[in-house]
Amino acid sequence: MESFIFALFNGVLYGMLLFMLASGLTLIFSMMGVLNFAHASFFMLGAYFAYSISTYVGFWPALIVAPLIVGVVGALVERYGLRPVHSYGHVAELLFTFGIAYVIEEIVKMIWGQVPVPYDIPESLNFTLFAWAGLDYSAYRVFMLLVSVGIFVALFALLTKTRIGLIIRAAVSDPTHVATLGHDVPTIFMWTFGFGCALAGVAGVLGGNVLGTEPAMALQLGPIVFVVIVVGGLGSLGGALIAALLIGIIQTMAIFYDFGINAALLAVGIEIDAAGMFRDFARITTAQASPVIPYLLLVLMLIFRPRGMFGTRDV
Template sequence: MIFSTLNGVLYGMLLFLLASGLTLIFSMMGVLNFAHASFYMLGAYFGFQISQWLGFWVALVAAPVLVGLIGAAVERWGLRTVHKWGHVPELLFTFGLAFVVEELVQMVWGKLPVDYRVPALLDFSAFELFGTTYPAFRMFMLLISVAIFLVLLLVLTRSRIGLIIQAALTHPNMVAMLGHNVPKVFMMVFGFGCGLAAIAGVIAGPALVTQPSMAHVLGPILFVVVVFGGLGSLPGAFIASLLIGLIQTFAIAINYSLGDALGAIGIGRPISGALSDMWQVTVAQIGPVVPYLMLVLILIFRPTGLMGTRET
């Protein structure tokens, strides 16, 4: 139970690192950045490569900075150029970019998962409870993501740049009129968002698996988080991330099937017939689908998302 909660929160926090950047970009520029998870993957691969040369701790700092710069460059010379033609070309641009990044990663690092190891310093178990140990690296992941969340919160609500970003979220033209360089703010936010995704990549790489399909696996879930939480709403993204993290972890622990439910209310368990398989599917098996079900439901019943103010 405690471990499931820890795992769920950890997964949720990782999602949040990605979703926070994505939701800011989405609400500021109106662009659903399909390539966002690719920056997460780049972060993991850069982290792997740099930690081979200079060690994990250098990688933890250098990889996000590099990916952030790449992100800023993509915004400056890619998105901004495409922007004149409207939102659809922008969308297609990021869509294509995701494939380009995946191919590039395959060309440089190959199609096999790379051997990205947990740094020796953190390769021990943090604590033991009821005979089960919990790896220190996971605690480290958790701490890093919580720390970044707090910093992000402070920057956005307490600093001047945070105020400008918040203003640009809702009234970009007004902010530009006041003399702020809104395109530059966009570029910075885009780069910063990519950098956050890269941090998630660097710390998730050793614990999960660093492979070319990692962006594909995470991409769709990210959109669920952003839409579910509400556009441009960081608290919404935060709640949605944790919720999805916990739901996915806890769903695995539940062995309850539709057939059991029917049995419990006295109808009896159907064991034969064309649909007999359906009754035996447990919650654990459909766990991975639950977030998408949530996406569909929230769009029907609350199109603005959990805490959003605009319609998707």
């Protein structure tokens, strides 16, 4: 039971990190129809900027400054890259963000190198907050959880209680209508894009030192964030939260409780003696399969329910 709660804690933590990425992505997608391939690249930039800044002035200023820079970079990419491509249609936009993701990865490799950088947990939070049933709960992880929950609450309040939030939500559901009411929709797009990238940057600052800051991190996490927003339903923040937690918990549990197909079959009395080339099928364990689970979920969701769990329209 204690270990279950520990795994749940880590699963929720990973899920909240995914949510921070997915919330910006789902806003951008439902507003502009652009599935931003480069979103996880901004997450990576957040981690690298935080690493570089924290070597000079420490972690706390980096936590504020790095996401701001990432947000500005995101807004610039939207203004001078994505907006001109807009007239060529959604496929061109998707290709553009794919190209940007590729370029960002190469730039990161060029500046910070191919190997992971030593971006560490800040000294002031590098201790065990409490231990329960022999398992240590790190102060930094609890801090991450608090920040991400705080961001979720603030985002929710921003979108439902303020005038800006009202306009953003209106632009999400009907951009042309909002434009005819006299709002500058392209500028709203630009700032939403930048804001979404800044949120990804926060996730990068917080997650980079736990998950590892390396050039492949964007490619590893990027597709999973797509899974989150597709499964949650496009334009649905609540759906993104639930899907993010679901995927975070499933993946963590799959690794934590390492079931094998063989063991499961043995438990019900079936013994397969697989040999030859296909022997590995019987030996797949949940820990091995955990990278596959989100994609399986994605494909099944798109085939059977393209609007996701809480979406109001299809992808």
